[in-house]
Amino acid sequence: MAKKNITKEQAVMAALDLLQDKGEVRGVNLREIAHVLGCAHTNLYHYFPSLGALLWAVHTEVQKRFTAEVARELEAAEDGRDRLRRFFFALAALYVDHEGWFRLLWLTPMEGPAPEEDKAATGEAVDAMVEALEGICLAMAPPAPARERIHSVLHDVHCYMVGEVSNFISGRGLIRDARQLKDHIAQTAAAFFILALREE
Numbered sequence: 001m002a003k004k005n006i007t008k009e010q011a012v013m014a015a016l017d018l019l020q021d022k023g024e025v026r027g028v029n030l031r032e033i034a035h036v037l038g039c040a041h042t043n044l045y046h047y048f049p050s051l052g053a054l055l056w057a058v059h060t061e062v063q064k065r066f067t068a069e070v071a072r073e074l075e076a077a078e079d080g081r082d083r084l085r086r087f088f089f090a091l092a093a094l095y096v097d098h099e100g101w102f103r104l105l106w107l108t109p110m111e112g113p114a115p116e117e118d119k120a121a122t123g124e125a126v127d128a129m130v131e132a133l134e135g136i137c138l139a140m141a142p143p144a145p146a147r148e149r150i151h152s153v154l155h156d157v158h159c160y161m162v163g164e165v166s167n168f169i170s171g172r173g174l175i176r177d178a179r180q181l182k183d184h185i186a187q188t189a190a191a192f193f194i195l196a197l198r199e200e
Contacts, residue, residue, distance in 0.1 A: 010037055023100045087132060153197055
C-alpha cells in the first residue's frame with residue numbers, strides 16, 4: 001500500500017534528486033516523483049495542481065541552494081581577486097555539476113508566469129549576488145561602483161556563463177573537460193567583470 005504521509009518539501013527534494021540523476025527535465029513527471037516517495041501520484045495534487053507548479057517550487061529551491069553555495073565558497077577566499085574568481089567558479093561548478101538544475105533554471109520553458117514565491121527568491125538571489133560583488137569590489141579597489149552598475153555587468157557576464165555551460169552540456173563546447181571548463185569560465189568571467197566595470 002502506498003504511503004500517504006508526504007510533505008511538500010519531500011516532493012520538491014524528490015524532484016531535485018530526479019533532475020540531478022537524469023540531467024534534464026524531460027522524464028521527470030509526477031508518477032516518477034511519487035514512485036520515489038512511495039506514494040500515489042494523486043497525493044502530490046494536495047500540494048501542486050500540476051507538474052509545472054511543482055517545477056516552479058523546485059526552481060525556487062535551486063536558486064536558494066545556489067546562493068548558499070556561492071556564499072560558502074566565498075568564505076574560503078584569501079583576498080578580493082580570489083573572492084571574485086571563487087564567486088564565478090562556484091556558479092560555474094554548480095551549473096556544470098548539476099546539469100538538470102541548470103536546464104530547469106535557464107533552458108526549460110516553464111508553465112505560466114512565475115509564482116510570487118519564485119519571484120521573491122529570484123530577487124533575493126540577485127540581491128545577494130550583487131551584494132557579494134559589491135564587497136569584492138570594495139576589497140579590490142574602493143570605492144565600489146553603484147549597485148545598479150554591478151547588477152548590469154553581472155547580467156552580461158552571467159549570459160556569457162550560461163552560453164559556455166550550454167555549449168558544454170550540448171557537446172558543442174571547445175573545452176570538454178569539466179574541471180578545465182570551470183576554471184576557464186571562472187577566469188574569463190572575472191576578467192570580463194573587471195573590464196566591463198572599467199568601461200563605465
